[in-house]
Amino acid sequence: MTVVRRPDEEGLRRAAEILRAGSVVAFPTETVYGLGADAFTESAVAEIYRLKQRPSWNPLIVHVADVAAARALADVWPAAADELAARFWPGPLTMVVRRARHLPGIGAANDTVAVRVPAHDVALRLLRECGLPLAAPSANRSESISPTTAEHVRRSLPDVPLILDGGPCAWGIESTVVDLTGPVPVLLRPGALGLRELRDVTGTIGLPSSATADGTARPSPGMSRRHYAPRARAVLVPDVSDLSDLPPDAGVLTHEKAPYQGGAAKLEILSADPREYAADLYAALHRLDDAGVSTILIQSPPGSEEWLAVRDRLSRATAV
Ligand code: TXA
Ligand code: MG
Numbered sequence: 001m002t003v004v005r006r007p008d009e010e011g012l013r014r015a016a017e018i019l020r021a022g023s024v025v026a027f028p029t030e031t032v033y034g035l036g037a038d039a040f041t042e043s044a045v046a047e048i049y050r051l052k053q054r055p056s057w058n059p060l061i062v063h064v065a066d067v068a069a070a071r072a073l074a075d076v077w078p079a080a081a082d083e084l085a086a087r088f089w090p091g092p093l094t095m096v097v098r099r100a101r102h103l104p105g106i107g108a109a110n111d112t113v114a115v116r117v118p119a120h121d122v123a124l125r126l127l128r129e130c131g132l133p134l135a136a137p138s139a140n141r142s143e144s145i146s147p148t149t150a151e152h153v154r155r156s157l158p159d160v161p162l163i164l165d166g167g168p169c170a171w172g173i174e175s176t177v178v179d180l181t182g183p184v185p186v187l188l189r190p191g192a193l194g195l196r197e198l199r200d201v202t203g204t205i206g207l208p209s210s211a212t213a214d215g216t217a218r219p220s221p222g223m224s225r226r227h228y229a230p231r232a233r234a235v236l237v238p239d240v241s242d243l244s245d246l247p248p249d250a251g252v253l254t255h256e257k258a259p260y261q262g263g264a265a266k267l268e269i270l271s272a273d274p275r276e277y278a279a280d281l282y283a284a285l286h287r288l289d290d291a292g293v294s295t296i297l298i299q300s301p302p303g304s305e306e307w308l309a310v311r312d313r314l315s316r317a318t319a320v
Pocket of ligand 1: 034035
């Protein structure tokens with residue numbers, strides 16, 4: 001049974017106690033809720049994999065309170081990491097660097113570690129209170145929609161002992177993941193932090209082969225094709241304005257001002273601004289699932305770079 005608590009002093013103290021005892025706690029970040037555990041205690045990390053039913057080959061991001069704590073996990077800390085950290089941490093950027101040799105791998109037989117400093121007061125206070133680097137994937141069952149509220153976590157992972165409720169997440173989409181182990185930074189997962197912002201600091205960013213204007217690259221082990229998926233069958237459509245033969249229990253998700261007049265059982269109209277759209281996307285998919293629709297017709301988002309992360313998530317949500 002889960003306990004949902006306010007992140008007051010007592011809630012944080014209790015959460016830190018659970019983490020130090022080697023168990024898991026769900027906590028808010030600025031992107032999505034994370035399911036945290038002591039990153040370098042094998043049994044604690046194993047509990048994350050068990051609760052999420054996450055494939056064992058998919059490594060976890062380690063959350064730390066500041067740059068010094070991140071460096072301590074790295075064997076090599078490249079200049080680009082310093083520059084990116086100075087500009088974007090705390091914030092929705094995850095950097096993959098070579099892992100310090102004395103540390104074990106986190107869920108994968110690699111020699112790297114993915115780290116980030118979250119920009120959320122509750123996450124930072126929790127990190128300081130427990131004094132541990134926290135491995136934390138999104139706090140949902142593997143492949144389902146990421147949680148942007150404590151209630152989403154409770155429903156997806158009813159066996160988590162404690163959820164700290166910090167309200168809805170501001171970004172609502174996961175961090176951008178960049179690999180800094182090679183000569184040029186490489187984008188592993190598009191996310192909250194835009195490519196343009198990254199390029200302002202690093203210059204070139206490698207987009208993994210077969211370029212990714214369509215957001216389909218997946219060199220990050222966790223970037224499986226079907227992911228972030230609602231229970232309902234989700235389908236991308238070029239235009240929702242003239243949908244005919246809609247099943248009576250279909251839902252529609254669009255992002256323009258009332259382009260759809262038909263009789264969908266449930267209609268979600270999101271902002272036409274990519275950042276606002278991303279912030280509400282997972283919550284909208286959760287609402288559509290809650291309404292019990294069998295199918296979700298999703299209007300394809302624009303092809304421009306600002307929509308890269310949204311297109312990536314939608315292409316995975318609709319993969320079969
Ligand atoms: O915004 C976020 O990043 C959220 C919050 C909780 O911080 N976390 C999150 O974690 O999205 P998760 O586990 O759902 O996604 C982690 C991604 C996966 O695609 C995984 O394959 C990749 O990061 N990753 C982790 N460690 C890696 C490594 N050493 N090398 C390459 N990719 C790695
Ligand atoms: Mg996830």
